[in-house]
Amino acid sequence: MTVSGKTRHRFRCRYTSMPSPTSSLSSSYRNPGGSVSSSSLYHHASYLRRGKLVLGIMDxxxxxxxxxxxxxxxxxxxxxxxxxxxxxxxxxxxxxxxxxxxxxxxxxxxxxxxxxxxxxxxxxxxxxxxxxxxxxxxxxxxxxxxxxxxxxxxxxxxxxxxxxxxxxxxxxxxxxxxxxxxxxxxxxxxxxxxxxxxxxxEDESSQAKGIATIVEEFRWRSVIFIYEDNDSAREFLPDLITSFEETDTRIALHIALLTSSTDGDIIDQLKKLMDLHTSVYVVHTSPILASRLFLNAKWLGMIGKEYAWITTSMITNFVNSMDPSVIEAMQGVVRFKPYVPxxxxxxxxxxxxxxxxxxxxxxxxxxxxxxxxxxxxx
Incomplete structure (x- = not known):
């Protein structure tokens, strides 16, 4: 599915493994009205406000x-x-x-x-x-x-x-x-x-707007931003904040993970998140750090119908090259990437x-x- 404006390039939103339209997610997503099936997410996201995303790429x-x-x-x-x-x-x-x-x-x-x-x-x-x-x-x-x-x-x-x-x-x-x-x-x-x-x-603000639009469509009131502690990821945060300010959703917390974080460090952070009321996460890290994050989240039982995960193109561009165990752990994760027609x-x-x-x-x-x-x- 794509979320786009009338531009040369669009952002594609997809599942790590897209189920058939008649099946529901292996881990469905929670909203105030109950769980959401994959076909429902597919249907809604494909009709989001297309004119809202403007990709600021040089001609x-x-x-x-x-x-x-x-x-x-x-x-x-x-x-x-x-x-x-x-x-x-x-x-x-x-x-x-x-x-x-x-x-x-x-x-x-x-x-x-x-x-x-x-x-x-x-x-x-x-x-x-x-x-x-x-x-x-x-x-x-x-x-x-x-x-x-x-x-x-x-x-x-x-x-x-x-x-x-x-x-x-x-x-x-x-x-x-x-x-x-x-x-x-x-x-x-x-x-x-x-x-x-x-x-x-690509202009990162376009991706941020796409993520904010998806979150707003499902009426999730707050999200947690998990990012790698480097310049590239830190510079994406203002775009994300600006995009969510235009919606009714707020960024409740942003968590910085060091590139050198051990599995123990990641597990400690995830356990803290489990105690919070917010269970919608936007992840913006390198593929290597993302692999360890999702493996540990799966081990803790955080990949399921009580949680929603969204990854940016920094991760999505390389999902197919990840270890099969990581891909399996990411089932149900919503992924964003620029769309190449x-x-x-x-x-x-x-x-x-x-x-x-x-x-x-x-x-x-x-x-x-x-x-x-x-x-x-x-």
Whole structure:
């Protein structure tokens, strides 16, 4: 099911394992009028106020025009055959150890291959200089400076969603080159302050509005927000608060879990939540932390008709790559993710993607998601 406005991209709301329309949830959801079947949730959510969600993503056509213009403005040089070609040097900073980093890296490589396979008459050559920050936000700036010192960059692409992007936004204004972010930027980053900062990632406020709409539809009066204690998750909280302020639902509590939290730490937090009256939870963590959270919640009996769980795209994009025991524990969980409309081009991309990552079992299990599409669009 989708909850959307009239935009290019929509957020999809789905179950980890969608039951048939005639069956009820393995763990149904409670509202003031009683339990709610899966068919009821499916029916209601598909008709939620579609005009309410506006996805604040930069117009992709504008991005493509920008890149094409960039390609055509570069100085020419002659190759060994005497043919004149223009080189465009683009830096790419990514964490190749993360699932998302591997995905984006692979997709950009595929996009480069396609670019010249389908346009062999191009006189431009896009040269990508990749640097790995190994999951350390402090290395993002270091790698960017290293690239700027060694290569005369025309643009810099960053696949990083934490605090490192704020520093890079300021760097772009100083060195006067476009900094292109594949993920959502912090709300504090404005175009007027950072004119060289370009974001093509999803606007988190759209997802927050979708979640608030689902919760309001079922008349749940309060929710608890469980998030991972990092910049990316903390920056999502204001969007969620703003969205719920427009409804009759309040965020009763927000719980921060450390990335290093042990199972004991997670269980302690969950036991505290069991003593509260609120039993609707919105979870915004990394897939790894989410896996442990839901396994422990299942063990404590918190996945059932007395509880409602909602996950954001940070988790949903990787559910299929999780361990089967985690997927089983998440039965009945409502999941949000950006919706990628089906098309011939998308299906062709999926086939090529499968062949490209053949042998990597973790990546093979990952469904096509909007982050995989962003890379090629650059």
């Amino acid at each position: 992709f056509k504008w991005t493509l025009v920008f890149v094409i213009t960039l390609l055509n403005l570069q100085p020419s040089s002659a190759n060994g055959n005497g043919t004149v070609e223009r080189k465009v040097h683009v830096g790419f900073i990514v964490d190749t150890q993360s699932w998302m980093g591997k995905i984006v890296d692979s997709c950009i490589s595929m996009a480069l291959s396609d670019l010249y396979l389908r346009n062999n008459h191009y006189r431009t050559k896009l040269v990508v200089h990749t640097r790995d920050f190994h999951g350390d936000p402090f290395l993002v700036l270091s790698q960017a400076l290293s690239l700027l010192q060694s290569v005369e960059l025309d643009a810099l692409i960053v696949a990083e969603s934490s605090g490192g992007v704020k520093i890079l936004a300021g760097l772009g204004s100083r060195v006067k080159i476009p900094i292109i972010s594949l993920f959502a930027a912090a709300p504090s980053l404005s175009f007027s302050q950072h004119p060289y900062w370009i974001r093509i990632g 089906s098309s011939k081009a998308v299906r062709r991309f999926e086939i090529r993607w499968s062949k490209n990552i053949d042998g990597n079992q973790n990546l093979q299990e990952i469904e096509l998601n909007v982050c995989m599409v962003y890379g090629p669009m650059i």
